[in-house]
Amino acid sequence: MAKIIFIGFDREKDGLYHAxxxxxxxxxxxxxxxxxxxxxxxxxxxxxxxKYENIEDKEPTNYIDDKELDKLVELGVLKRKDADQCQQFTVSPPVRLACQTLVKGDVIIKPFYN
Ligand code: FES
Known part of the structure; x- marks a missing residue:
């Protein structure tokens, strides 16, 4: 099980969950x-x-679909060179599409405001 900590979404619901x-x-x-x-x-x-922040000592391997990385670049929240690095080193970018994100380890999740 991994720890998922939601912060900044809802005062009563924010907190530690497991998945x-x-x-x-x-x-x-x-x-x-x-x-x-x-x-x-x-x-x-x-x-x-x-916003997606790994809180494990070592970041788990995280394969991100091209489709998600391309969308993040298109939305202007991730630079192409950073997307390429995420792909090369199989790590997560600091901004994710929640619908495309799979739990890979302990993380802090916060709202993303443009
Ligand atoms: S991109 Fe539409 S809900 Fe995630």
């Missing part, structure tokens, strides 16, 4: 009543942007 490795982050949020925005749930609309 199995591989669980979609958006599912963790929904099942626990964390008000993460979403619409398409398909990586297209960009409404589910969140």
């Amino acid at each position: 199995s490795i591989g669980t979609p982050l958006l599912r963790v949020a929904k099942e626990n009543g964390i008000p993460v925005n979403f619409e398409c749930q398909d990586g297209e609309c960009g409404s589910c942007l969140v």
Whole structure:
């Protein structure tokens, strides 16, 4: 099980949750009543942007789909060179689409404001 800490979404719901490795982050949020925005749930609309911070000593391997990285670049929240580095080193960028994010380890999740 991994620790998922939601901060800044809802005063009463924020806190520590647990989820199995591989669980979609958006599912963790929904099942626990964390008000993460979403619409398409398909990586297209960009409404589910969140800040993503690994809190493990060593960042777990994190394969990010090209589709998500391309969308993050298109939305202007990630530079192309940083997207390429995430791909090369299989690490997560600091901003994610919650609907495309799978739990890979202990993380802090915060709302993303443009
Ligand atoms: S809900 Fe549309 S990109 Fe995640």
